Amino acid sequence: MTKPVPVDPAVGAMWRLRATGVADREGRVAVLVPVENAGRPPSMPSEPSRYMRLGGDVLSIDGQGGVFTSSTVESADAAGETPASLTAGALRLVRVVLLVPDEDPTVRDPQTWSKERALAMLVERSEALTALRTPLRTIAALLDAVGHPVVVRWSAAVSVDDVLDAVFDVAAPGGPIRVAPEVETAVIATASVRVGGIFRGPFLDALALPEGRTAVLSAHLGGAHLRILDRTESAVWHAADGAPLGELLMRVGRLTAGRQAGVSHAEAMTTLHAEGLLREEPSWSVRATAAWVAEDERTTVLDLAAGPSRLLALDGSAHWIWTILAERSSLTERDLVDECARLFGVAADSIAADVRGLLEQLRNEGLLRPT
Numbered sequence: 001m002t003k004p005v006p007v008d009p010a011v012g013a014m015w016r017l018r019a020t021g022v023a024d025r026e027g028r029v030a031v032l033v034p035v036e037n038a039g040r041p042p043s044m045p046s047e048p049s050r051y052m053r054l055g056g057d058v059l060s061i062d063g064q065g066g067v068f069t070s071s072t073v074e075s076a077d078a079a080g081e082t083p084a085s086l087t088a089g090a091l092r093l094v095r096v097v098l099l100v101p102d103e104d105p106t107v108r109d110p111q112t113w114s115k116e117r118a119l120a121m122l123v124e125r126s127e128a129l130t131a132l133r134t135p136l137r138t139i140a141a142l143l144d145a146v147g148h149p150v151v152v153r154w155s156a157a158v159s160v161d162d163v164l165d166a167v168f169d170v171a172a173p174g175g176p177i178r179v180a181p182e183v184e185t186a187v188i189a190t191a192s193v194r195v196g197g198i199f200r201g202p203f204l205d206a207l208a209l210p211e212g213r214t215a216v217l218s219a220h221l222g223g224a225h226l227r228i229l230d231r232t233e234s235a236v237w238h239a240a241d242g243a244p245l246g247e248l249l250m251r252v253g254r255l256t257a258g259r260q261a262g263v264s265h266a267e268a269m270t271t272l273h274a275e276g277l278l279r280e281e282p283s284w285s286v287r288a289t290a291a292w293v294a295e296d297e298r299t300t301v302l303d304l305a306a307g308p309s310r311l312l313a314l315d316g317s318a319h320w321i322w323t324i325l326a327e328r329s330s331l332t333e334r335d336l337v338d339e340c341a342r343l344f345g346v347a348a349d350s351i352a353a354d355v356r357g358l359l360e361q362l363r364n365e366g367l368l369r370p371t
Contacts, residue, residue: 014060014068015138016127021054021067022164023091029067030095030167031059033125033149048160054091058127063138064177065145067091095146096122097167102153112148115140116209120226122149123217129204129224130329134288136205136217136226137179145177182288182369183208185238197242198269200371201276202283202330214238216277219329227277232256233268240278245269283371284359285330286322290367294323303366312365317344317351318358330371333359 019033047053060068068091098113098121113121122139129135143149150167183206204224207215212231217224229237235252243251252265272278289305299314299322314322317340324339325331331339337355341348362368 013131013133014062015129015132015135015142017059017061017122018057018125018127019059020057021059021069022048022051023054023067024051024168027090027092028094028168029054029091030097030164031061031067031093032097032099033122035098035100035121035151048164050161051164061093061142063141063179065093065142067093093142093146095167096143096149098149098151099154100151102155111151113151115143115148116213116215116228118143118149119207119215120228123224123226126224129217130219133286134179134205135224136207136215140207141177141179180207182206183214183238185241185371197280198240198245198248198273199242199279199282200237200240201279202285202332203277203371204329218277227275229272229277230268232264233272236265236268237272237277242282279332281333283330283332284325284336284363284368285371286326287367287369292322292326294319299323301365301367306366310365312362312367317354320344321355321358322362325368 017031017033019031021029021031023029054067054069056069058069062068096118098118119136119139123129123136126135126139132138152163152167154163185200201218203216203218205217207217209215209228212234214229214234214237216227216229216237218227219225235256236248239248239252249265249269256265269278287303289303290301291304292299292301294300297316297319299319301312301314301322303310320343321336321340324336324343328335328339333356336359337348337352340351340355344351359368359370363370
């Protein structure tokens with residue numbers, strides 16, 4: 001018997017993952033992600049008898065671990081009933097499982113992958129990450145709550161239930177799901193520093209990793225691309241605040257004195273610039289603490305960190321500039337000016353100063369951040 005579990009529109013934007021899943025009688029869900037065949041969900045060699053399989057090819061997971069599917073929950077209950085715990089909004093993520101095909105017909109103890117390795121795979125198998133406010137940090141927070149992904153070697157000769165028993169028996173850390181704050185980067189003193197300056201390029205989200213590394217998620221060909229910066233690249237990327245090239249290299253050299261060879265800083269800068277992670281102009285994005293509502297060409301914006309007294313109304317061109325930034329996430333200043341010029345049907349040079357002035361105002365209000 002099947003029972004629909006629709007995506008609840010009240011949950012808002014969710015992490016959409018190309019995967020399947022199974023649930024136990026309490027509504028705890030293990031999400032199954034294939035290591036191979038990234039474009040397809042894994043196929044089970046047989047149906048589980050002690051667990052319910054979630055239908056559909058894409059699972060939606062909210063920021064607190066709620067699991068939704070637009071398809072069905074397929075129950076193996078002998079009575080033909082789907083437990084009440086499997087109704088919409090009641091399914092909870094407890095484990096992320098990476099499936100590795102293996103012809104060895106034995107059940108092995110589950111292994112785990114590092115967060116860094118798992119993030120790369122999960123980003124590759126995700127959809128619409130650009131629609132999330134903090135996509136990388138949201139995924140990382142969920143992994144922190146349920147534990148590092150479990151690696152299971154899947155064989156058609158092994159009982160599905162035995163494999164799932166091993167998965168659900170692994171204890172998860174538990175506790176509240178908390179998204180990490182924005183990574184600390186050098187504060188860009190003013191957006192007017194632009195002649196010969198080096199800035200961080202547009203990015204969707206970033207996450208601090210152990211040993212001084214940084215995970216940076218950026219938009220790429222309509223999707224998302226994850227880049228893990230090593231210690232040297234991270235030092236350069238974090239310090240890029242519009243300073244001229246020579247000054248930036250000297251600053252990074254002082255910060256990493258005795259730990260990195262000086263020549264590697266220039267090499268790292270060249271690599272990051274070629275990949276678009278460094279630019280010669282500032283980029284802007286909406287801060288994670290900003291909330292807004294738009295109606296009739298008017299947007300009302302609130303800085304959640306400042307409290308309800310800090311409401312800002314944006315009318316006319318300001319409304320549309322905010323709309324473009326909100327929809328496109330991080331955007332270079334030049335691209336934003338060009339987009340506005342096309343929208344308003346004017347020359348880019350004629351509105352550049354006004355756009356920059358609004359950006360600086362919104363930054364001072366705590367609503368935008370230059371990347």
